[in-house]
Structures are given as C-alpha cells and as structure tokens.
Amino acid sequence: MDVRTLCLGALTLGDATGYEIRKMFEEGVFSHFLEASYGSIYPALTRLTEEELVTCHSEQQEKRPDKKIYSVTDKGRAAFTEALLEPLAEDKFRSEFLFVMLFAHLLTPERIKALIDEKVEEHRQLSERLSGPAEIGTPAADFIKDFGAVVHKASVDYLEKNRHKVEAIAGASPPRASEPRAPEAPQDGNAARPASQSKSDHRNPKELARIR
Amino acid sequence: MDVRTLCLGALTLGDATGYEIRKMFEEGVFSHFLEASYGSIYPALTRLTEEELVTCHSEQQEKRPDKKIYSVTDKGRAAFTEALLEPLAEDKFRSEFLFVMLFAHLLTPERIKALIDEKVEEHRQLSERLSGPAEIGTPAADFIKDFGAVVHKASVDYLEKNRHKVEAIAGASPPRASEPRAPEAPQDGNAARPASQSKSDHRNPKELARIR
DNA sequence: CAAGACCTATATCGGTCCTATATATCCCCT
C-alpha cells in the first residue's frame, strides 16, 4: 500500500488539497498509525490526476499560491475499493527508544531517566488525545482511535511499573550475555558441536580482549 | 539513527556476519521494534569497515561462500556510545490494518472478520513469543521484550472486546462524516465563515453527486 | 531415493519514500 493509495483513500473522506492531506497524516485521522510527507504526497497527486483517479480544480486566492483541490472520480473510488482487497502489509513498530534501552549499561542513570520521562510523556499525550472526542464521527473512526488510546495507555503503564529495572543497570557492568555470538550460533547445521567450537575458538581471544 | 548505527550496535552485542545481523532484525532481539534489510545492512558494513569502526575477517568454508565476520573496534565502540547520546526519533507505528478498518463500509462482513482474525492471531503470536524465555539474558533485554509482550497483549484484548463495532458496519451506509472536508476546514484563519462557505459552495454539487 | 522446499551467505538494482530546502504571503505576538 503506497502513498498513492493512501491519498486516494484520504480523498474518499472528502475533497482536499495536498496540504490538507499532509495534515491528516501529521495530526489528523491517520496520525497515530500512518506517515506520509510532502515529498511523496505531491507526486502521488500528480500521478493520480494523470491516471484520472482524481480530478484537480485550482482555486486562485488573492495573495496566496493557488489552492489545488482534489476530488476522487468514480474510477478512483472503484480503484480504491479494489486496493482494499489486496493482502495487507504487517503492522510495523519502530522504536529507537527500545533500541537505546538495550544499551542502558552504556548510559548514565540521568540520561536513562530523562529518556523514559520523555517517552512516558509522549505516550501519555497520545493516549489522552486519542481518548478525547472523535475528529471524524464514524464508528470505524472511533474504533481505530480507541485502539490507539488503549495501546498508548498500556505503554505508559508498563513504563511506569517497570522503569526501575532499566534504571538500576545504568553505568553498571557489561551486558553479560551467555553467548557472545548473537543469534544462537547457527553455524554448521548438523555438524558436531566440537567442530563449530574449534571454529569459534580462534575468534575467542580477540573477543575476550575487546570485551574489556 | 540509520542502519549503519544499528549495525554498529548489533556488533556491540557480539561478532556477527551480515546474515546473522539480518536475522537479529527478522526474528532476533530487534525483531519487534526495528527493521533492516540486506539492501542496507551490507552497504552499511562496508562503510563501517572503511571508517574503521569495525573490522572484517573472512572465514573460508569448504563449500559455501566465504563468511565475513565483523567485529567492533574500540573506535567503533566510542562512536556508538556517542550516537546513543543524540536525540532520538519518535516511536513510529504503521498499520495498514487500521487504515483499511477506517473504510469498513466498503468491505463485506466476511472480509472484515477475516482481517481481524488475522490481526488478532498476529498480535497473539507476537505476545506469546515475547512472553517466553529471553533470547539474550540481560535485564535490559527483558525490559524491552516484556514491553512488546504487554503491548501486543493489550492489542489482542482490545480487538476481541471491540471487533463487533466494526463488524456491525460492514456493507452499511456511507461514512456519514459531519464535515465532508476532512481536517476541520482550516481555510482562512480568522476570515468570516460566510466567505469560506461560499467558496466551498461551488464544490458542493459535485460532492453530493459523488457520495451516491 | 530423488525432487522440491528451505537454509546459509553475499551482493546489487530499481523504485519508493523521507528530509531538507526553496518560494511567497499573511497573521499574531512581542
């Protein structure tokens, strides 16, 4: 599902300009589960117009750049309904925060506390905003909005109840993983353990030296 | 935080090949909050080697392509610790599922049920996997793992308790948004309502025709 | 026991998308 399709769906909710579509992603209906930037929205709208899935009529304003208002065509509506039937990509969650927490032992307790405070606040605000009245009044919109509210609330709760666990290890001793090689040492498949052991042996001294 | 830095961090957990790093993202430690593909991992490792943040020693295997094992240098460790101090990007959640749910009125009840079943199962499996024993035994790793487990559990619970709300509206009447123009009609700032109203007037007939 | 599916392992191309920037005008606050 590319930005082109996303824009088509956005216009299905009502006519809009590129600027307004961008706001739906930034702070509107889509903001808590989708992203799209001007860099992909404007080209997408151009292409959609070429393909006659949307139409564009300019509205000149006194002293501002012309406002280009886009509307879906019937062909566009059909194409969107089609797109809705294709298999969906998996939900994706990306968090640099969790990544950094993995390396808590490399940070000061202050830094860790600050990062968690920040993150709790982020989730709290999102949860609050999504608990408020719906921007769009459909049951479907409420459903997705409340989903966000619940998930962010769960995040806040987890962080508040468990933050002491990471805060305790700041600046402490190195990771202490049982296996130095990360993914469960797959190596040779059915080959005998001793063989793979000896293979990793001539790598061990280096590692031990580097662990400091 | 680019893939280059992510790889550096991965190697901080232990020496690894590009293939093994990829697995950390696909099914390993990072899998529930980060993604990275071969297309960015291999170039990243090349660049890291050029910059002397990691070293690479080839290990030739009898009948397979040479395994290139990467290790962080002291310079690399320092660079990574530095990178950890930079401001973090916000957490990001992307869900085509929620997007499609917004358009439940365009789908059959069967399709909606199937999609939710699928999504519940997805979250259930992730939650279960993350509730299991830790792949890496550090408190920090447990902290981030449990975070994932809790969030996915909350998702499952929400979907199961509220799915009837979306399932009820399948195939029903159009969206029925109070405002056709999506983002709360920002228009002219303090300009008088009547003006903006008249502006949208010559767009209304079209809209009414298209709503069908 | 053999064919096909899947795993190990590296690498690159094409296309999509984001970040940052440019341009231009207006309003609001200090």
Added chain:
DNA sequence: AGGGGATATATAGGACCGATATAGGTCTTG
C-alpha cells in the same frame, strides 16, 4: 518592526526496502 508560525506547492538528494541473482547445502515428503 520583526520574528515565528501558518498557508500552500514543489523538488533534489539521499536513505531504505523489496526483489532478484548466485550457489551449494540440508531437510522433508512422496
């Protein structure tokens, strides 16, 4: 008066993903 922010469109550069190529190995199943 002047800076910051909103409105509004647009693009260049770079980061990244998805798909594909290569090549031999192992595991599964009929």
